[in-house]
Amino acid sequence: MLGPPTLILDTGPLWELILYSAVHNLRFRKLESELLYLKTKDSFNKLSEFIAFSKGRVTTPHVVSEISFRIVRTEEKSKASLWNLVYDEFRSMGMDEELFKLLLMPPESVARIGAVDVSIFQLGANYSFSEAIVLSLDNALIAECNDAGIIAKHISEVIT
Amino acid sequence: MDRPLEATPKRQFRRVAAWIYAVVNPILESLQDEVSLLESGNLTWRSSSSRCERIRNIQEYVESKQWPNYFDFRAEHDLFSKSFEGHDASLKSLNAIASETYASLLSSQMFSEILNVHLAAYEEQRSSIGPHAPSFNNSRGDIPKVFAENIINNVESLPPHYLYSPLWNFRSKELLGFRNSSGFNFTALHNAVAILSQMSVALKTSLEDHRLSLSRGFDVPAAPVTGILFEE
Numbered sequence: 001m002l003g004p005p006t007l008i009l010d011t012g013p014l015w016e017l018i019l020y021s022a023v024h025n026l027r028f029r030k031l032e033s034e035l036l037y038l039k040t041k042d043s044f045n046k047l048s049e050f051i052a053f054s055k056g057r058v059t060t061p062h063v064v065s066e067i068s069f070r071i072v073r074t075e076e077k078s079k080a081s082l083w084n085l086v087y088d089e090f091r092s093m094g095m096d097e098e099l100f101k102l103l104l105m106p107p108e109s110v111a112r113i114g115a116v117d118v119s120i121f122q123l124g125a126n127y128s129f130s131e132a133i134v135l136s137l138d139n140a141l142i143a144e145c146n147d148a149g150i151i152a153k154h155i156s157e158v159i160t
Numbered sequence: 161m162d163r164p165l166e167a168t169p170k171r172q173f174r175r176v177a178a179w180i181y182a183v184v185n186p187i188l189e190s191l192q193d194e195v196s197l198l199e200s201g202n203l204t205w206r207s208s209s210s211r212c213e214r215i216r217n218i219q220e221y222v223e224s225k226q227w228p229n230y231f232d233f234r235a236e237h238d239l240f241s242k243s244f245e246g247h248d249a250s251l252k253s254l255n256a257i258a259s260e261t262y263a264s265l266l267s268s269q270m271f272s273e274i275l276n277v278h279l280a281a282y283e284e285q286r287s288s289i290g291p292h293a294p295s296f297n298n299s300r301g302d303i304p305k306v307f308a309e310n311i312i313n314n315v316e317s318l319p320p321h322y323l324y325s326p327l328w329n330f331r332s333k334e335l336l337g338f339r340n341s342s343g344f345n346f347t348a349l350h351n352a353v354a355i356l357s358q359m360s361v362a363l364k365t366s367l368e369d370h371r372l373s374l375s376r377g378f379d380v381p382a383a384p385v386t387g388i389l390f391e392e
Contacts, residue, residue, distance in 0.1 A: 017321075025202070025204075026204055026213065026214045027193035027196055027197060027214060029189075029193065044319070045319070045320075047321075048319040048320045048321040049320050049321075051320075051321035052292045052320035052321045052325070053292060057321075075223060076223055076224060076225070077186075077220060077221070077222070077223050077224070081213055081214060084206065084208075084209070084213055085213075088206075092318075092322040092323060092324075093321050093322060093323065094323045
């Protein structure tokens with residue numbers, strides 16, 4: 001590895017970061033039960049350190065759509081603040097986005113793991129080995145990436 | 161304005177339940193968060209909107225589809241209606257003062273000079289700070305805006321994955337010292353926070369007392385309980 005890798009963030013870890021900030025910085029206490037992995041300050045710090053080590057952070061608009069879907073499920077009065085929080089998080093962590101059009105995705109891959117996972121997989125495939133790491137909660141995507149020589153980690157590997 | 165309720169209590173217990181569940185409880189939950197944020201000095205004030213992100217007008221603490229119940233509650237509770245208006249007026253004042261403080265910091269030569277000193281010290285000691293400490297020499301960009309907002313919101317430290325965290329965390333305590341300054345409108349800001357905090361605590365206590373009185377008077381639980389239906 002020549003230097004720190006670019007970090008490719010899937011929906012799960014990003015949503016965990018957004019939820020953690022919502023609960024602890026903005027006091028959205030009702031959302032605390034939705035946190036699956038970042039249940040302690042220590043686990044948050046470990047993930048934050050891991051992200052900090054990366055050269056850059058990137059995701060796809062498909063992931064943003066999934067975050068949107070999750071925000072839609074929250075109470076109506078919270079939606080605007082949660083969206084503002086997403087903007088703040090993206091801005092604060094220097095998040096970039098890269099678009100992969102559906103018509104350019106292999107249909108068999110989309111049928112197998114879905115368009116969101118394919119967008120993350122293709123993003124990873126754009127980098128040389130060890131230049132990027134995919135971070136996800138999705139074991140199927142992680143296996144798909146690893147089979148193709150793309151480094152992919154589950155959030156639990158980072159926070160334990 | 162309790163007279164109509166006292167006249168026909170049994171016929172209105174569902175209306176009272178709507179007040180408690182759709183109006184009073186959400187406001188109480190939000191006031192608890194509000195008091196906690198104000199106590200910590202985290203105003204959640206955002207320069208992009210010139211308002212506190214999580215401290216809102218009372219009506220915004222109620223789901224919009226329940227606003228008819230909110231208006232109904234206000235129509236029957238003149239004193240609470242006035243308290244809500246008082247809270248909202250204090251919040252408006254706080255937002256305005258925070259905006260003035262922000263503008264005051266950004267236009268201050270002293271603030272700019274102290275940031276320059278801070279930046280120079282950081283660059284000098286960057287290699288000893290840690291492996292993730294980037295140089296900000298060529299990207300001063302939004303630093304004054306981000307830092308002014310952090311000072312207003314009493315942000316003690318930023319998580320490591322935030323771009324400005326190495327620079328902010330380097331000497332955030334010194335920068336937060338601006339909050340103790342007699343200039344930059346901070347005295348007015350602290351006063352506005354104290355006034356809103358007092359109002360929020362008093363309003364929360366009054367609403368809790370009133371909920372208890374409604375629960376006793378109309379035999380309505382303070383929160384919905386599975387299996388207890390409101391059928392005549």
